Amino acid sequence: MATDVVELILADHRRFEELFRALRDRTNDRAALQGELSALLVAHAEAEEAEVYPALKRYKRIDNEEVDHGAEEHAEGHQALLALLEVGDTSSQAWEDKLEELVEAMTHHVDEEERTILNDTRSRVADDRREELGRLFLRVRQEKLDSGCGDVESVRRVAAATEERID
Template identity: 60%
Template sequence: MPSVTSDVVELILEDHRTMEELFRTMRNKEADRAGALKEFADLLIAHAEAEEEKVYPALRRYKNVDNEDVEHGVHEHDEGNRALLALLEVDDTASDVWEEKLEELVEAITHHTDEEERTLLNDARENMTDERRAEIGVLFVQARAEHLKTGPGRIENVRRVVKSA
């Protein structure tokens, strides 16, 4: 269901909750794990690219925002992308290797989303006006949609993203 908010903080949180839901599906041996992984991969790459293009640069402009937190967020995106690639490279969704790589991905992404919610998103709440968060939210949604059009979770693209990090 599309969001009714344009607040960038709420939009990012919605993506995080969608990722958690997709993790639950991927952990379910009776579910369409490959389909959930495709949806997850597209969302993760599009989400991270849109954050790095539109949200993080806006946060860097505020003196009360720790730029090391922003840089750490970018680093954690890279870690998540590497974990995603490792899972995408496993063909058999019923294998022990797939389960292992899935848990590594869950750990990397959960760690990042938890930290981001406690640091950068709270920084955005404290330092940006509601209007500015809405402006950045519109830019974030547009950038994410543009990335989603390209099928960003395709293994070739994830390899390119990891290599360029």
């Protein structure tokens, strides 16, 4: 299993995209998919912010403003995720509207993070350090997943704790 932090983050990004496609399909079990997406989004963001972003901010050749902006976008994603979870009825138009708002927010974040933070990390952070960051990212991510971080109450707490980051 690869532990390069860039590859791990990219793999999660691709999984987000798969889940968004699956959630748009009304024939799928949207509640189950929503649960998986919610947990993964929260665990991913929390692991990045706990281990990856602080480490990257210490590198002079990584743009701290981009890292801070990534954290702001996580906060926006948490707000959009909470709005989706609070709708409840996964067959309603309101739920589909909130899903599209979440997709838009996350697609924007993923695109920016990949073009800026991850490209810089790949080219400017040594392989062994990226491996170490990957192991730390995986550990925190798994701890969060094991804690049930995707339920609506957990997302409410995370959204409230990160609300001040939103411009």
